[in-house]
Amino acid sequence: MFNMILEAGGSFLLENLQQFWGYTGFHNAEIGNIIMIVIGLIFLYLGIAKKFEPMLLVPIGFGILIGNIPFYDGLQIGIYEDGSVFNYLYFGVVKGVYPPLIFLGIGAMTDFSALLSNPKLMLIGAAAQFGIFGAYILALALGFTGAEAGAIGIIGGADGPTAIFLSSKLAPDLMGAIAISAYSYMALVLVIQPPVMKLLTTKKERLIKMRPPRPVSQTEKIIFPIIGLLLTCFLVPSGLPLLGMLFFGNILKESGVTKRLANTAANQLMDIVTILLGVTVGASTQASTFLTPKSIMVFGLGALSFFIATAAGVCFVKFFNLFLKEGNKINPLIGNAGVSAVPDAARISQEVGLHYDKSNYLLMHAMGPNVAGVVGSAVAAGILLGFLG
Amino acid sequence: MRKTIKIAILSLLCTVAAMSVQAQGVNNVRINEILVNNENSSTDVFGVHAPWMELFNNGYERVTVSGCYVGVTYADGSEKRCVIPSDKNTTLGPLSFLVLYFDNPAEPNTSRTNFHTGLSLENATMVKLYQASGKDVIDSLVLPTNALADVSYGMAADQEGLVQLDYASMGSANEVLSLTPRHELFRQRDPKGGMMALVAMSVVFSALILIFLVLKILGKVMIARSNKGEEKVAVAVEPTAAAGNSKDAELAAAIATALCLYQSDSHDKESYVITFDPSFEHSPWSAKSSEMTEGSRIK
Known part of the structure; x- marks a missing residue:
């Protein structure tokens, strides 16, 4: 009798244990999940140990871990499952809510003085x-659709929120790959840009000393966001969500009468949205949707777009210098800062400049094209959305 | 005088440019869909089953078709025309539609509105859309012989000429058109992407050049203003200095600096003894009788 009970209980326990084993991540894990978890760990390593854009890479890296915990469907826990918590948080990415809020914070933090003075x-x-x-041209040549090519191209703008905003509208399937690619290369500008800058400039050009920027009045700082908004959005209305919030944030900062709002936009709100954006974008990179040949091509094209953007910025300065008088010339080492990646790209200009002349400080000069790059990439995103959306 | 001439030339150029843009815009309008034999299909606002034609603005700018002509050619070779009147609704936004009805003038219930041409499609062979000049044809459509009742005919993106549509889609994209996404249509027109790159870079540069110009002017104005301010201050200060009071000024500056340094160094002396100032004044805040609970009293 006792043996029978023991046998029945034992089989019941075994069945339940087997069922439980079926629930676990160990049972449901696939090689793709493991690869993605390793990628997530690399992101965390780069963010924590190497301090490459930790504010972005740590949430994204941890998000990748969250998104690649294996489970069986129907538990309403996955980011792509209706009704799950992560799905609700992901709504802000899918509908393009977070990027404009990030732009509000960027606007409230950015000082456009360098640009206004020159x-x-x-x-x-x-x-x-x-x-x-x-x-965009390369992506079309590789067989991507027009919308996908536009979304991939925006990686070259080196602006994470813009890339997420545009890809969520044009190619939601590629959004994870595009966002990861954009943020990875932004974190790696220190590796990507200097060789291009050195390759395209002569020693004489690298030693050009620029005139110190003039002091900018508060009135100019207040007028700038108003003019910026009106001129850019009248020309490219589809860029309104990003540009509108960018300039709105900036006027909160510069008006001087809304310090509390500017502080909230630049600190608390920015932090909250960065956390939500980073973790949900990371979690959206589930192995099944992320590990595809298209993603690899996205990464390749993303790297190329960074090289092209850097080269274009440097070459343009060299071309521009042909028309400028001696004394007014621009150091081509600040050309790389035309890609947004604020303020890392400007820091690189400074570091490379100091490498050749210990007294040549280019940081303030490089901040001009750097913040102009934010405006330029948002305008470009608006154009792509207008034509392809 | 020269300035006036410059402004006049600039205004003239702007006007010409605006006119050419407008003319260019009208050429983007297409006859997109037509329903010749309306027996039981959609009705107009008056509940009449009138034949209709749909115009589509294929461009990315707003255009007005008021002033343009709609012409109908009949089997006997004659043609009747009707001008599209001026109305806010005859301005088409980018990629938007306008529906014009072909009323039978004999129909007693039909009222005339801006969107009713007053022309009939009975025995008609062709429909044309003319520019406001009345000479140049913007688009034309040869009507299908023996058009089926309640069946519309229209243009399809990936097919040549007029095709029979699955269902009438008045005021919206034709069914076949809607299957091809906009980015794909764009890609078909610009397969290499060079055109897009050129146009988009031009727009990016235009936007930033505009800001650059405005900022440059603004900067100059600000510099001029600050220079003016400095001059005023210099003028106000000059007489004192000229009167030989520079020693007094230096003395005043030295005293002011000393006072400032003294004040920044001086602090309140702290006794380092923490004291309480007990107040025995009656207040509802301290009244025991006002306490909410008995038990909270410390005995």
């Missing part, structure tokens, strides 16, 4: 957008 630096920000359209 407005011609704005044109470098425009030239660097060649990276976007170079990648």
Whole structure:
């Protein structure tokens, strides 16, 4: 009798254990999940140990871990499952809610003085957008659809929120790969840009000393976001969500009467949205949707777009210098800063400049094209959305 | 005088440019769909089953078709025309539609509105859309012989000429058109992407050049203003200096600096003894009788 009970209980227990084993991640794990978890760990390593863009790479890296925990469907826990918590959080990415909020924070943090004191630096920000359209042409040649090519091209703008915003509208399937690619290359600008800058400049050009920027009045700083908004959005209305919020954030900062709002936009709100954006974008890279040949091509094209953008910025400065008088010339080492990647791209200009002349500080000059790149990439995104959306 | 001439030339150029853009815009309008034999299909606002024609603005700019002509050619070779009147609704936004009805003038219930041409499609062989000049044809459509009742005919993106559509889609994209996404249509027109790159870079540069110009002007104005301010200050200060009071000024500056340094160095002396100032004044905040619970009293 006791043996019978023991046998029945034992089989019941075994069945339940087997069922439980079926639930676990160990049972459901596939090689793709393991690869993605390794990628997530690399992101965390780069963010924590190497301090490459930790504010982005840590949430994204951890998001990749979250998104690649294996489970069987129907538990309403996955990011792509209706009704799950992550699905609700992901809504802000899919519908393009988070990127404009990030732009609000960027606007509230950005000081456009460098640009206002030397407005011609704005044109470098425009030239660097060649990276976007170079990648667009290459993506079309590789057989991507028009919308996919546009979404891939925007990686060259080196602006994470813009890339997420545009890819969520044009190619939602590629959004994870595009976002990861954009943020990875932004974190790696230190590796990508200097060789291109050195290759395309002569020693004499690298030693050019630029005139110190003039002081900018508060009135100019207040007028700039108003003019910027009106001129860019009248020309490219589809860029309104990004540009509108960018300039709105900036006027909160510069008006001087809304310090609390500017602080909230630049700190608390920015932090909250960065957390949500980073973790959900990371979690959206589930192995089944992410590990595809298309993603690998996206990574390749993303790298190329960064090279093209950097080269275009540097070459444009060299071309521009042909028309400038001696004393007004621009150091081509700030050409790389035309890609957004604020402020890392400007820091690279400074570091490379100091490498050749210990007294040549280019940071403030490079901030001009750097912030112009933010505006330029948002305008380019608006154009792509207008034509292809 | 020269300035006036410059402004006049600039205005003239702007007007010509605006006119050419407008003319270019009208050429983007196409006759997209037509329903010749309307027996039981959609009705107009008056509940009449009138034949209709759909115009489609194929471009990315707003165009107005008011002033243009709709012409109908009949089997006997004659042609009747009707001008599209001026109305806010006859302005088409980018990639948008406008429906024009072909009323039978003998129909008693039909009222005339801006969208009713007053022309009949009975025995008609062709429909044309003319420019406001009345000479140049923007688009034309040869009507199908023996058009089926309640069946519309229209243009399909990937097919040549007029095709019979699955269902009438008045005021919206034809069914076949809607199957081809916009980015794919764009790709078909610009397979290499060179055109897009050129146009988009031009727009990016235009936007940033515009900002650059405005900022440059703004900067100049600001510099001029600050220079003016400095001059005023210099003028106000000059007489004192000229009067030989520079020693007094230096003395005042030295005293001010000393005072500033003294004040920044001086602090309140702290006794380092923490004291309480007990107040025995009656207040509802401290009144025991006002406490909510008995038990909270410390005995």
